[in-house]
Amino acid sequence: MCGIVGYIGQQSAATLLLEGLKTLEYRGYDSAGIALAPGDGAFRVTRASGKLVNLQGRLDPRDPATLGIGHTRWATHGRPTEENAHPHRSGDGKVVAVHNGIFENFLELRKELQDKGESFLSETDTEAFPVMVSHLLKGGVTFTEAFRQALGRMEGIYAIACLHADDPNRILAARSGPPLVIGLGEGENFLASDVVPLLRHTRRVIFLEDGDLAELTRNGVRIFDLQGKELHRPIQNIPYDPVAAEKGGFKHFMQKEIFEQPQAISNTLLNRLPIEASEPIPLELPFTDEDLKSLQRIHIVACGTSWHAGLVGKFLIEQLARTAVEVDYASEYRYREPVIPEGTLIIGITQSGETADTLAAMKEAASRGARTLAICNVLGSTATRTAEATILTHAGPEIGVASTKAFTTQLAVLTLLALRIGEAKGTVDPKLRAELLQGLRELPAHLEHISALEPRIIQWAQRWRDASDFLYLGRGPLYPIALEGALKLKEISYIHAEGYPAGEMKHGPIALIDKDLPVVALMPKDSHREKTLSNLQEAAARDGRILGLVTQGDRGLDGIAEDVLELPEVHPWLAPILYVLPLQLLSYHIAVLRGCDVDQPRNLAKSVTVE
């Protein structure tokens, strides 16, 4: 959740660390701090509560120190105050550390260290670490040894970086859970929670594995296990264009990412659509046709928006591959002792590839014999490194905390996967397959067309910006899109919203309907249309204010809805990819009109690496 950066080299660390933190602010933004080691036996630690800009105002950009670590926080233990902001120091001021994760035994360690005369200044779990390192150093061991021994005392998960004022030529870092990446330079080296801050400086990176301890000096990087044995981790070249992680003229990352969806979908489909009708879908899977044929059951685990993608995936896989699919919240699955018969594939859907619950659920299933597949947007993330197979979504970096293009590309990948499994099992009708493939090819153009409807959606936003509740209704594969529309609105505008299957409305939510409740209705021309229409008539009869999304030319909501947007005609099973875009825009514009912080909504973080 939190963001970590580290630098050791020849340049001003203050400037580089601050730049790095700016690109990581999406990971947490309730306080931030930087520790610089000028090499005179002390640290200059600057911290501030609130957004990074508060820290920026306090830092001297001309500070000559060339070694430092920084942090942007998403509070777990202790309020988001300056005292609780990282870096944390030992009582003697000789050791500083930044940490992402949770030390579960910190109260016990704190008491033990206090009994030995050490003092604490914050409410955080993290502070136990530098205090422990400093305490061990007093026993005469080296910094590296003290760091290693302190890690051995910590229970929980961590990505951590640590400096010692009397040893100002190294950064020590370690990982067990949350990600940590090293960027390799010439006469300088970098450390960060993900690759984005590194890309301005280098494309050569090393992803630390759980249990790794890294030592960064100006001239090199060495990696050890916790017993001190040296390890060799591969250097990877990251292809991302750093410009893709900048706003490029848009007001917010979220807006840019919504508008990038035509391109993102094209990138996701590139080289994955068969040229000849007789060819199988060229998905980069290590599974043979026999493996796919023998799949008896699929479990999908995910959180938030990715879970909504999983619900659409269930619909597609069951229709096209006639294989039973269960979709679970990862946080529930991991603790419910799931029944995993032979022939089960677990699919973890995770944009970041770092969501702790999803990773744990996949691990749980793998330990019970399931084969594992990750659908992920981040190359080199934990999910892609631990799953047996990965399908990358190629959406490009998604910086806005509210997921948009990562979601639609997940849906595109799930369509291909459902077709691929269906092909292997012989359950896909060739005509239907051809129709879906053609539909996929047309998606980018349709998404462009829908993006151009933004002015109409702004009108909806203006009219409904002060509503206190919203209801979203859909059926079949559009039901998860109703859920997603409601989640987007909640996340960034803080308006209460519910998504429901349209047919379920009469079993409860109908009681909410009155002239003040906007009802966003998803009604493409599909086998559910007539039923959805009846449900909307029921809502209209109770004065519900319906905002409809329908297929081009459909006049069914005339006289019922307050306004209707007509969307291009596609195969109904691809409609989720189109119908979500106006909902993303609606949430975005309502949030902007309400003055909300769209890219960094309160209490949220992009990558949820804690339980």
Ligand code: M6R
């Ligand atoms: O990185 P993941 O896809 O695993 O993240 C899962 C959720 O935390 C994420 O989708 C969250 O719900 C977003 N804020 C949605 O916009």
